Amino acid sequence: MPLVTTEATVLKTYEYSETSKILRLLTRDLGLCSVIAKGARRPKSRFGGLLEPFTDGEATFYAKEGRELHTLSGFELHRERQALGRELVRYAGAGLLSEIVLRFAPAAADDELFFQLRRGLDHLVEENGDLEIVILQQAWQLIERLGFAPSIDRCTLCGAGIVGDEDCFFDLGGGGAICARCRTRTSGLSLRPLKPRARAELIGLLSPRPPLPAARRLETAPAQRDLLRDFIAYHLADHRPLNSFRFLEERLR
DSSP, rough: EEEEEEEEEEEEOOOOOTTTTEEEEEETTTTEEEEEETTTTSTTTTTTOOTTOOOEEEEEEOOOOOOOOOEEEEEEEEEEEGGGSSHHHHHHHHHHHHHHHHHHHHSSSOOHHHHHHHHHHHHHOOOOOOOHHHHHHHHHHHHTTTOOOOOOBOTTTTHHHHTTOOOOEEETTTTEEGEEEEEEEGGGGGGGEEOOOHHHHHHHHHHOOOOOOOOOOTHHHHHHHHHHHHHHHHHHHHOOOOHHHHHHHHOOO
């Protein structure tokens, strides 16, 4: 059983027996890993309060070949994000980012995905403006890193450019925008109207630089939430909305 030390972010924790915890980690060197922290729930545990969701640190564990659950030996804290738990919208947003990674991250390590998640969680801690903009933007950035970014600038069917003031549609099945002329060429069940303002704001959410100014609010926020929820369900989650998305929508109402 080799001893592994790697940077890690705690995505989720589960109680295990009366004294231990199971952690789901995103690690820099091994990708997603599950570890058991024996004795972590005891009052005088050496882990103390370190092993909480959204915490960054350096994890050391015994990697068991052929096993999915490894034994945590140590965890050196680098950054805690307890502030996320003090406001339900921040916490719900962090849960959404974590669930996207937990459900859809590849088996192999992905350095860019690892740091993209950390940046997203940091933005949620530090943001003083419109949290919904940050949540939607960071969720789209993770989806893009996973290889599922939608196409917005051109019609996915005919390839024609879509101008700013043109009404168009978002085709969930095709994974992007289609022009009004091509509407009849695809199933109406997967189409969503995409008005010029909604498309402009979606372009902003998909663009990491420059970010949308969080001092103002999204004019099309409900439509943007619906589109992100349906896109994830259609392309990543076998047509089922994520549990964390339901929780987020309840907090935003």
